[in-house]
Amino acid sequence: MTHHPTQSPQFFLTAPSPCPYIDGQFERKVFTHLVGDKASEMNDLLTQGGFRRSQNIAYRPACESCRACVSVRILANEFEPTRSMRRVLHDNTDLIGDIRDAEPSNEQYSLFRKYLDARHRKGGMSDMTVLDYAMMVEDTHVNTKVIEYRRRGPDSFITGKGRGELIAVALTDIMADGLSMVYSYFDPDLDERSLGTFMILDHINRARAAGLPHVYLGYWVNGSRKMSYKVRFTPQEHLGSKGWERYVPDAV
Structure with a gap:
């Protein structure tokens, strides 16, 4: 089993689910956990890269056939x-x-x-x-x-x-x-x-x-x-x- 250092975030991909914004589309998200003493720095970097935070998770759309979500x-x-x-x-x-x-x-x-x-x-x-x-x-x-x-x-x-x-x-x-x-x-x-x-x-x-x-x-x-x-x-x-x-x- 491969062990990852605690400072290196691991990213995961959700299963497809119905999109709440566009009828007929399905959304997927890539996400990681924001924990540890580097969480704030990681949150800054990820937010600047288009992620959003929900509790201790940072996520970003990773839909296969749609790029409608745009970070603002x-x-x-x-x-x-x-x-x-x-x-x-x-x-x-x-x-x-x-x-x-x-x-x-x-x-x-x-x-x-x-x-x-x-x-x-x-x-x-x-x-x-x-x-x-x-x-x-x-x-x-x-x-x-x-x-x-x-x-x-x-x-x-x-x-x-x-x-x-x-x-x-x-x-x-x-x-x-x-x-x-x-x-x-x-x-x-x-x-x-x-x-x-x-x-x-x-x-x-x-x-x-x-x-x-x-x-x-x-x-x-x-x-x-x-x-x-x-x-x-x-x-x-x-x-x-x-x-x-x-x-x-x-x-x-």
Whole structure:
């Protein structure tokens, strides 16, 4: 039996399963485990190479007949919000994002459950229990944070924290070259706030303030309505056969 050194990751391939984005297609993924004292460095390298993280696993599509999934990252330092995005920022000036260690709470799960039941009732995460949620948040060997968004309280400018009800959450990896938005969710009853857009805009501002050039959004699938929002945040780069290249909307 061959023994591999602990610092060398082993990669595995999943069996084909129905694609959640394109009817009639089947997806496969290549994955490896992110463990040990080099997990953060490995996560950085793999994310830059088109992988995503889920708990302590990094994965990337490896479909046999389709290349529709494209890794996307926003160029934070060059980004300028559109008029509608500026309106979203203005509509949410009463919110504060409090960055915390990756620890789950009952309040988070209640909001997460409400979000899934309203937006993704038939999705792959629809049957997640409170224990599943806790694993999603805390099963990480990299620098992961939870950002909780709440309305400002009377002492928010002193404490830097909101005091209102929890209305949105982002699970985020802090990398050497950017922020990677692993998963985010929000109160589905507050559609008028466009909280999904707001959290991405907030991450762009956080990356810029920290001197980090990128915000990683995961995969964009051309033609998928679920993914169409990702290409609104320009300028951005897409990972292709020649590496990361600037996205030109008219070319798609």
